[in-house]
Amino acid sequence: MLRQLCCVLAFVVPSGLWADPLPSWSESRAKTEIVVFVEAVTDPSSEMFVPVADRIAVFDNDGTLWSEQPVYFQLIYAVEMLQDKAASDPSILTSDTLKAAAAGDWATLAQGGKEALIEVLDVSHSGMSVAEFQANAYDWVTTAQHPTSGLTYAQMTYQPMLELLSFLRDKGFATYIVSGGGIDFIRAIAEEAYGIPPEQVIGSQGALSYQVVDGVPMVVKGGGVVFVDDGPGKPVGIMRHIGKRPILAGGNSDGDLEMIEWTTSGDGPRLGVLVHHTDADREFAYDREGHIGVLNRGLDEANDRGWVLVDIAQDWGRVWSGP
Amino acid sequence: MLRQLCCVLAFVVPSGLWADPLPSWSESRAKTEIVVFVEAVTDPSSEMFVPVADRIAVFDNDGTLWSEQPVYFQLIYAVEMLQDKAASDPSILTSDTLKAAAAGDWATLAQGGKEALIEVLDVSHSGMSVAEFQANAYDWVTTAQHPTSGLTYAQMTYQPMLELLSFLRDKGFATYIVSGGGIDFIRAIAEEAYGIPPEQVIGSQGALSYQVVDGVPMVVKGGGVVFVDDGPGKPVGIMRHIGKRPILAGGNSDGDLEMIEWTTSGDGPRLGVLVHHTDADREFAYDREGHIGVLNRGLDEANDRGWVLVDIAQDWGRVWSGP
Numbered sequence: 001m002l003r004q005l006c007c008v009l010a011f012v013v014p015s016g017l018w019a020d021p022l023p024s025w026s027e028s029r030a031k032t033e034i035v036v037f038v039e040a041v042t043d044p045s046s047e048m049f050v051p052v053a054d055r056i057a058v059f060d061n062d063g064t065l066w067s068e069q070p071v072y073f074q075l076i077y078a079v080e081m082l083q084d085k086a087a088s089d090p091s092i093l094t095s096d097t098l099k100a101a102a103a104g105d106w107a108t109l110a111q112g113g114k115e116a117l118i119e120v121l122d123v124s125h126s127g128m129s130v131a132e133f134q135a136n137a138y139d140w141v142t143t144a145q146h147p148t149s150g151l152t153y154a155q156m157t158y159q160p161m162l163e164l165l166s167f168l169r170d171k172g173f174a175t176y177i178v179s180g181g182g183i184d185f186i187r188a189i190a191e192e193a194y195g196i197p198p199e200q201v202i203g204s205q206g207a208l209s210y211q212v213v214d215g216v217p218m219v220v221k222g223g224g225v226v227f228v229d230d231g232p233g234k235p236v237g238i239m240r241h242i243g244k245r246p247i248l249a250g251g252n253s254d255g256d257l258e259m260i261e262w263t264t265s266g267d268g269p270r271l272g273v274l275v276h277h278t279d280a281d282r283e284f285a286y287d288r289e290g291h292i293g294v295l296n297r298g299l300d301e302a303n304d305r306g307w308v309l310v311d312i313a314q315d316w317g318r319v320w321s322g323p
Numbered sequence: 324m325l326r327q328l329c330c331v332l333a334f335v336v337p338s339g340l341w342a343d344p345l346p347s348w349s350e351s352r353a354k355t356e357i358v359v360f361v362e363a364v365t366d367p368s369s370e371m372f373v374p375v376a377d378r379i380a381v382f383d384n385d386g387t388l389w390s391e392q393p394v395y396f397q398l399i400y401a402v403e404m405l406q407d408k409a410a411s412d413p414s415i416l417t418s419d420t421l422k423a424a425a426a427g428d429w430a431t432l433a434q435g436g437k438e439a440l441i442e443v444l445d446v447s448h449s450g451m452s453v454a455e456f457q458a459n460a461y462d463w464v465t466t467a468q469h470p471t472s473g474l475t476y477a478q479m480t481y482q483p484m485l486e487l488l489s490f491l492r493d494k495g496f497a498t499y500i501v502s503g504g505g506i507d508f509i510r511a512i513a514e515e516a517y518g519i520p521p522e523q524v525i526g527s528q529g530a531l532s533y534q535v536v537d538g539v540p541m542v543v544k545g546g547g548v549v550f551v552d553d554g555p556g557k558p559v560g561i562m563r564h565i566g567k568r569p570i571l572a573g574g575n576s577d578g579d580l581e582m583i584e585w586t587t588s589g590d591g592p593r594l595g596v597l598v599h600h601t602d603a604d605r606e607f608a609y610d611r612e613g614h615i616g617v618l619n620r621g622l623d624e625a626n627d628r629g630w631v632l633v634d635i636a637q638d639w640g641r642v643w644s645g646p
Contacts, residue, residue, distance in 0.1 A: 130562055199564065210555035226549075243510045265540045
C-alpha cells in the first residue's frame with residue numbers, strides 16, 4: 001500500500017521534496033543559495049519565475065566542470081599528439097615552442113604564455129577531419145591516465161557539478177559549456193561526461209574547411225585560431241551561439257568574469273557561481289597566482305556582486321566522479 | 324461514443340493518418356518523397372529509423388523559407404538603415420559603393436558583387452548593441468512593405484515551408500536555419516516567423532565585442548565580417564554550431580550545394596531538397612541567371628544525386644504565409 005501511494009505521489013509532488021538533487025554538496029550556504037534560486041525561477045507561483053525558453057545556464061569547463069591541474073588537460077593531449085606526429089614527420093617542429101613541446105619541456109612551454117599554447121594546439125590538432133580528431137580525443141580522455149591522480153581524465157569531472165547540471169536540466173534549463181578550450185575537443189566527450197550535446201558546447205575555434213577527399217565530403221581542421229572563447233570572448237561566444245543572455249553562469253577564474261558579469265547584469269533573477277579551489281588534499285589548491293585558473297577579481301568582487309563562492313573543501317562532500 | 328473513441332485513438336494512432344501535415348503542398352511527387360522519408364526515419368519499426376538526437380534538418384533562408392527578390396530583404400533593410408545613418412552623419416559614406424547605396428542606386432550596388440553587399444551591411448549594421456539592432460530589424464521586417472508584393476516582409480515567408488518545419492518538429496526533428504544572411508538579422512524574427520529559436524539560427528557573422536557602456540554590460544556589433552556562411556561555408560557553419568551532420572537539408576541555390584552534398588553523403592537515410600522558383604505569377608521565376616539565388620549545378624545534378632526538386636508552380640498550392 002505504501003509502495004502504491006509513493007507511485008501515485010511521484011506524479012503529483014515535486015521531486016525536490018523526496019530526494020536531494022545535490023547529494024554530493026555539503027549542507028552549506030552555497031548549496032542553499034543555488035537550490036533556492038533554481039526552485040524560485042522554476043516555480044510558476046514565484047515572482048522570480050522564468051519561462052523555460054529563458055532558462056539558460058552556462059558553465060566554464062576547465063576548473064569548473066573538471067580539473068585543470070597541473071595544466072589544461074587538452075594541452076597534455078596536444079603535446080602527446082604533437083610527439084606522435086613529430087615522430088613520423090619531424091619537419092612540423094618549425095619553432096622553439098614546438099620543439100620544447102615535443103621534448104616534453106613544460107617549463108619553456110609555460111613561459112611562452114597563451115601564444116605558445118595556441119601554437120601547440122594549432123599544429124597538433126590540424127590536418128584531419130573533425131570526426132577523426134574527435135574519435136582520437138575521446139579515446140585519450142577515457143583511457144589515458146592523469147599524472148598525479150592516477151584517474152582517467154574523464155573520471156576527473158566534478159561529481160557535485162554533474163549533479164548541478166542534472167538538477168538544472170530536470171528543472172527545464174538548457175545547460176551549455178562555454179570554455180576557453182577547443183570546441184571540438186570538448187564535444188568529443190561532453191555528451192557522455194556531462195549529458196551536454198555538441199550543439200550546447202561553445203569553445204575556442206580553429207579554422208575549419210569543407211573538402212571532398214577522394215569523393216568523400218568532410219569538414220577538416222585547418223591551421224590558425226579563428227576565435228578565442230575566453231574573458232570578453234565568452235559573452236561574444238554565447239551571443240554567437242545562443243543569441244541571448246543566460247540567467248545563470250558558473251566559472252572558476254578571472255577568464256570567466258565577463259561571462260558572469262554579463263549574465264548577472266540583465267533584468268530579472270540571475271545567479272553567478274565561482275568555484276574556488278581550496279582543497280589540496282582531495283584536488284588542488286590555487287587561486288591568485290600561477291599560470292592556470294587565476295582568480296583575483298572574482299575573489300575580491302564576488303561578495304559585492306552577490307555571486308556564490310563555492311569553497312571545494314567546505315562545500316563539496318565528494319570531488320571527482322571517478323573512484 | 325464516437326467522440327470518446329476518437330479521444331482514445333488520438334493517443335495510439337499516428338497523427339499522420341488523421342490530418343495532412345502539409346496542406347499547402349499539391350499532391351505531387353515532391354510532397355510524397357518528403358512525407359515518406361520523414362515517416363520512415365521516425366518509425367521505430369522501419370529499417371530507416373533515426374534516433375531523435377540525430378534528427379537534424381537544416382534550411383537555407385533567402386529563397387528557401389521566404390522570398391529573395393528583387394534583392395535579399397536584408398540588403399533593402401541595410402540600404403534604408405544606411406540612408407538613415409548618413410542623414411545625420413554623411414561622413415560614414417567613405418566609398419563609391421556606400422554613396423551609391425545611400426543614393427538608392429541599386430544598379431551600381433549590384434555591379435559591386437558580394438564585396439559591395441558586405442560593405443553596406445557592415446557599415447549600416449555596426450555600432451549598436453545586438454539587442455538594439457534586433458529590435459530595429461524586427462520592427463522593419465514586420466511593418467515595412469515589399470516594393471512589388473505590397474506585403475510586409477514577414478508575410479513573404481513560404482506557407483508550405485512553414486508547414487514542413489512544423490511537421491519535422493512534430494516528428495522530433497530539430498530545425499535549423501543555415502543562411503548566408505546575417506545571423507543577428509534572422510534571429511530577430513526567426514522565432515515568430517518560423518518557430519525557430521535563436522540558438523538554431525546559423526548565419527554570416529560580423530565582429531562582436533563585449534563592452535561595459537556607462538556601467539551597462541552589452542555585446543556590441545562592430546565592423547568587419549568574420550564568417551561568411553555560404554557555399555562551402557555552410558557545412559563549416561553547421562559543424563561550428565551543431566557539431567554534427569544533419570540528415571535533411573533544403574536550399575534553393577548553388578550556394579546551398581555543399582550543404583546538401585555534405586548532408587546527403589553520410590551513412591544512413593538522408594534527404595536533399597531544392598526549391599525551384601518557377602512561378603512568375605504568384606512569386607518570381609528565376610534560376611540559371613541573375614545576381615540572386617542562381618541555380619545551375621543544383622538543376623543539373625539534383626536528379627542524379629537523388630535530391631527532391633520542388634517546383635513552386637506545380638508543387639505549392641499556396642505560396643506566401645501572408646494574404
